[in-house]
Amino acid sequence: MTPAARVAAAIEILDMVGDGLPAEQVLTRWGRNNRFAGSKDRAAIRDYVFDVLRIQRTAAWLGRASTGRGLMIGLLRHEGVDPAGLFTGEGHAPAPLMDYELEAPSGDMPESEAWNLPDWLVALFQEGLGDEAAETAKRLQSRAPVILRVNTAKATLGDAIEMLAQAGVVVEQNPLSPNALTVLEGPRKIRNAPAYLEGYVELQDASSQAVVDALPEAKRALDYCAGGGGKSLALAARGDIRVFAHDIDPSRMRDLPLREARAGVEITQLGTGDLADQGPYDLVLVDAPCTGSGSWRRAPEAKWRLTSEQLAQTMAVQDSILDEACRLVSEGGTLAYATCSILPEENKARVDAFLARHEGWGCVWEKTFSVSENGDGFYTAHLTRQK
Ligand SMILES: C[S@@+](CC[C@H](N)C(=O)[O-])C[C@H]1O[C@@H](n2cnc3c(N)ncnc32)[C@H](O)[C@@H]1O
Structure with a gap:
């Protein structure tokens, strides 16, 4: 495909996402219906779609419309590319720019468009994150790093780095966890690399790894x-x-046996009815369902679709899961709470609410991970019964 044809495909896909369809689903369907597109074409189109979704308000402002076409014009301008060079109408290229599309709006972009969040979330970020609000919103606008976890059950860090390099995957150590490697080159080669296929490494965000390290x-x-x-x-x-x-x-754990076999470890899956019979446990980890706000770089659609009602429902689910899970913790054991959210409503506020409902429990440790070039935003807290 020509670069302009890739832009045209991204426009088509963004229009469908704008109609409410999930981006992943639309991309998969587009790939199935357009078999002539090679893997490089599909990857480039996917990048366009997700790059737009991360900066949707900015793109709509720069492109003067929130249609797929307006968003792609805006994205190109944001990246310093003149859209006129691609919107030529030749071959499979999008139609030439219309008069009103020829120039970006004059003047400075309004601040509301620069946060790239819905207005209600801008207010929530400002309230909950204070001085870090604007910087966090900004960080959520770039691509997330690709990070691997070295499976120490099978490999040393050195072995894994060498094997990856042989497959064209260049990495460096990530400061958030001793076993985390940030991929610098060759991210698309990982899934076919022997180091991955043989279970020496797994794909896992570094903050997520650090949450486990701290248990x-x-x-x-x-x-x-x-x-x-x-x-x-x-x-x-x-x-x-x-x-x-x-x-x-x-069904979410469906691939786990395969991943266990690859990693050379054993995990026992339990149905809800078996939890108490097998308990108690000296460690219960509640990696709770959440808004995912700390990982919105990877799933940017979520920030546009989230509503305040959904946030409230999610908080209620987090409370009820903690209430159920705490019953399974042994005397002297730890209940560890974690979310990949940066919203205090889902984090410290849930821990405080739990402590208010459960006399005798205390928080012995907590940590917030900011969205950074090293990893996603996360929160974790360790709760124990106090003597
Ligand atoms: C953040 S994800 C877990 C991610 C996973 N721990 C990992 O590291 O890959 C949250 C999970 O909680 C599950 N979940 C939602 N409500 C639950 C409940 N009441 N009890 C147990 N699990 C629940 C969801 O199905 C979802 O798979």
């Missing part, structure tokens, strides 16, 4: 909201620990 030693640990099992796998790699994984939606 206290335990013989029996329950990952109460295991999802795909990223944190269960990291815990199991410690060795000398029995890890149980649970999720209210067991």
